[in-house]
Amino acid sequence: MTKQMDTLLKLEEIGQFLLAILLFTQLDYAWWVFPACLLLPDISMLAYAINTSVGAVTYNIFHHKLTALLVVAAGFIFQIPVFSLVGIILFGHAAMDRIFGYGLKYRDDFKHTHLGWIGRKK
DSSP states (O other), rough: OOOOHHHHEEEEEEHHHHHHHHHHHHHSSSSHHHHHHHTTGGGGGGGTTTHHHHHHHHHHHHOOOOHHHHHHHHHHHTHHHHHHHHHHHHHHHHHHHHHHTTOOOOOTTTTEEETESSSOOO
């Protein structure tokens, strides 16, 4: 990936992270709830204790933006604030991960992501 494209994609993710913050402000939660919950989707990494395939699938479900948007939509449509919160946290977390270069996982190795290898390639 070229440096310009990398920068462009990071700016897009920063915009999405800011959108998550804006959406969160529309909910009736204290400000500290957003940062307190922001890393919770990483609990999905525990599935890697089973094996890399189960770990990747579980991780990707919790880090896929469509999952987040469906949960947010369900929260707003059915007026269930906790669903809206969970969806916004999932969306913001996924954007934050992409800013730092962590992408969706392939089944062969935790460090193999759709954005490339994390760290040095095996």
